[in-house]
Amino acid sequence: MKPGIPQFANYEGGYRVQPGDPMYADLNGDGKIDDNDRTTLGSPIPKFIGGLSNTFTYKNWSLNVFFQYSLGNKILDYNKLLFETTGTFNKYTNNYASYANYWTPENTDTDIPRLLKPYNRGDVQSRAKPKVSSRVIEDGSFIRLNTVSLSYSIPKTILSKVKVSSASVSFSAQNLWLWTKYSGQDPEVDSFNNNAAPKGLGYNVLTNSNAYTSMTGGYDRSQYPRAKVFNLGLNVSF
Numbered sequence: 244m245k246p247g248i249p250q251f252a253n254y255e256g257g258y259r260v261q262p263g264d265p266m267y268a269d270l271n272g273d274g275k276i277d278d279n280d281r282t283t284l285g286s287p288i289p290k291f292i293g294g295l296s297n298t299f300t301y302k303n304w305s306l307n308v309f310f311q312y313s314l315g316n317k318i319l320d321y322n323k324l325l326f327e328t329t330g331t332f333n334k335y336t337n338n339y340a341s342y343a344n345y346w347t348p349e350n351t352d353t354d355i356p357r358l359l360k361p362y363n364r365g366d367v368q369s370r371a372k373p374k375v376s377s378r379v380i381e382d383g384s385f386i387r388l389n390t391v392s393l394s395y396s397i398p399k400t401i402l403s404k405v406k407v408s409s410a411s412v413s414f415s416a417q418n419l420w421l422w423t424k425y426s427g428q429d430p431e432v433d434s435f436n437n438n439a440a441p442k443g444l445g446y447n448v449l450t451n452s453n454a455y456t457s458m459t460g461g462y463d464r465s466q467y468p469r470a471k472v473f474n475l476g477l478n479v480s481f
Contacts, residue, residue, distance in 0.1 A: 263346035263357025267376060284380045287461025290315030294389070303398060309390040313430070318383040319375065320427050321464040327355055354378060383430040383461060385423035391416050409480045417472040432463040 270280040291314040299306045326339040344350065346357040394413035402410055423430045 261357070262348070265356050265374070265376065265378075267374070284375075284377055285317030287316055287318070287383070289313040289383075303396045305394045305396075307390070307392040308388070310386060311389040312384075312386045314384045316383040316430075316461060318381050318425055318427070318430060318432060318461045318463055320379045320381055320425075321462060322427065323379045324375065325464075328359075381425050381427075383423070383425055385421060385425065385430045387418065387422075387431075388420035389417060391419060407479060407481055409478075411478045413474075413476040413478070415474045415476075418469050419471065427463050428468040429466075431469070432466050433460050 267276045267280060269276060270282055273279065292312070294309060294311045296307065296309040299308075323339070326337075327342050328338075342355060344353050345355045346353050392413060392415040394411050396409070396411045399409075402408065421429070
């Protein structure tokens, strides 16, 4: 690599940086990249959350619309960490199609590291494993059209003929539309992880503070996506 550019701490018999490896910031300015350059990259807790609901009525028709929003939270896209890398991490598995754009001497305009063979030595501590970095941290802000409900009350002049006091027909839908810059399936994520590794190893192994919780906000590890739900109802009173 170029002289004067900070690189990974070298270990005896270990690995030296090559073109196509990730480049990390030397945050403490000691001329090398190691555990002392770790930093906080954001919080999964939104700065603002809320919603907006309104009901519109016209004669026998009623329409309710509910928007939900979240602003200022960060998401760790662990899927990208898994499926846009090679080496001993996630070896012998399919990757995202985007990994076809990995670094080569002919393809240098990319943020996807070079190809590594399984069990090849990696960038730090001789491990071919990706590190949690700003490349996999994304803005989780979103606006979601959460619920739309439309109902029609049948006129009493019609109901009196069939001896019904009131009746209405309704249609509702959930999760109709989502606006977000997050590249994953859904920005509202919290994933379960039962990794038995010691906690606090976020530099190499990402684990929760409690391995048996499903409340790990902002951690996207292939959580099942939210479904669109449609309901048709009939309410009758005699």
